[in-house]
Amino acid sequence: MEWGMKNRFSRIMNAQSGNCVMLAVDHGYFQGPTTGLENLGKTVEPLLPYADALMITRGALRNWIPAEMNKPIVLRVSGGQSILKELSNEIITTSIEDAIRINASAITCSVFVGSENEKETIGNLARIVNEGETYGIPVLAVTAVGKEMVRDARYLGLACRICVEMGAHMVKTYYCQDFPKIVKACGNIPVVIAGGKKIEEKAALEMAYNAIQDGAAGVDMGRNVFQSDNPVGMMKAVQAIVHEKATVAKALKIYKPSAK
Ligand code: 5RP
Numbered sequence: 001m002e003w004g005m006k007n008r009f010s011r012i013m014n015a016q017s018g019n020c021v022m023l024a025v026d027h028g029y030f031q032g033p034t035t036g037l038e039n040l041g042k043t044v045e046p047l048l049p050y051a052d053a054l055m056i057t058r059g060a061l062r063n064w065i066p067a068e069m070n071k072p073i074v075l076r077v078s079g080g081q082s083i084l085k086e087l088s089n090e091i092i093t094t095s096i097e098d099a100i101r102i103n104a105s106a107i108t109c110s111v112f113v114g115s116e117n118e119k120e121t122i123g124n125l126a127r128i129v130n131e132g133e134t135y136g137i138p139v140l141a142v143t144a145v146g147k148e149m150v151r152d153a154r155y156l157g158l159a160c161r162i163c164v165e166m167g168a169h170m171v172k173t174y175y176c177q178d179f180p181k182i183v184k185a186c187g188n189i190p191v192v193i194a195g196g197k198k199i200e201e202k203a204a205l206e207m208a209y210n211a212i213q214d215g216a217a218g219v220d221m222g223r224n225v226f227q228s229d230n231p232v233g234m235m236k237a238v239q240a241i242v243h244e245k246a247t248v249a250k251a252l253k254i255y256k257p258s259a260k
Pocket of ligand 1: 024110144194195
């Protein structure tokens with residue numbers, strides 16, 4: 001890895017654990033004012049001290065996040081569709097020049113393997129990897145579930161491996177049974193998990209714990225943090241799992257000291 005890329009990458013990964021707790025707040029790019037993100041700045045501010053990086057769009061960043069903030073930005077540069085239409089119909093929305101202007105530590109786009117626009121979204125990833133390699137900016141590939149695809153290790157392993165082969169420097173996917181197969185398929189490329197739809201806190205913490213045990217390099221979570229009844233508690237609990245390998249029982253106590 002070239003020096004600049006290595007330097008940006010090391011801002012995202014925690015030096016002690018080698019893992020990463022990324023806070024994802026980019027949901028509005030396809031689903032509008034997501035519950036919990038209506039006033040994005042107010043939601044993010046108390047969570048930032050416990051995040052290693054913030055995944056966000058340029059518009060949200062410029063609107064709601066003060067430039068004095070010193071956490072690394074993982075900038076979403078794809079979009080162009082909404083929940084009302086075919087989700088895989090993405091284009092690259094943000095130029096590499098704007099990512100550099102923003103001082104992004106990484107750039108990211110979604111890849112919809114098996115979907116109507118599979119080729120275009122793999123092409124989007126290849127394009128931003130080319131740009132990232134030119135300017136020393138790492139690329140996070142987000143693997144999303146294609147039409148009629150199940151979230152199992154076979155499909156997600158296929159999708160993640162394609163992202164790795166395209167040159168992604170980090171991959172984000174869903175946790176599933178046989179997760180170690182996905183990690184293995186990605187070789188030396190770190191794999192982080194998305195949280196997905198809001199589930200019960202205990203289940204979300206179990207998922208994070210199992211992912212770390214199975215070789216994930218961290219989480220890139222959104223709704224299970226900011227839609228929790230105690231978002232700061234959840235961030236601290238997830239951080240303990242990812243960086244200190246805390247048990248679920250310990251993490252639950254961190255999330256809510258009164259929880260069983
Ligand atoms: C959408 C994304 C989101 O950032 C991702 O889904 C993470 O958020 P959540 O934990 O809420 O699923 O990449 O494509």
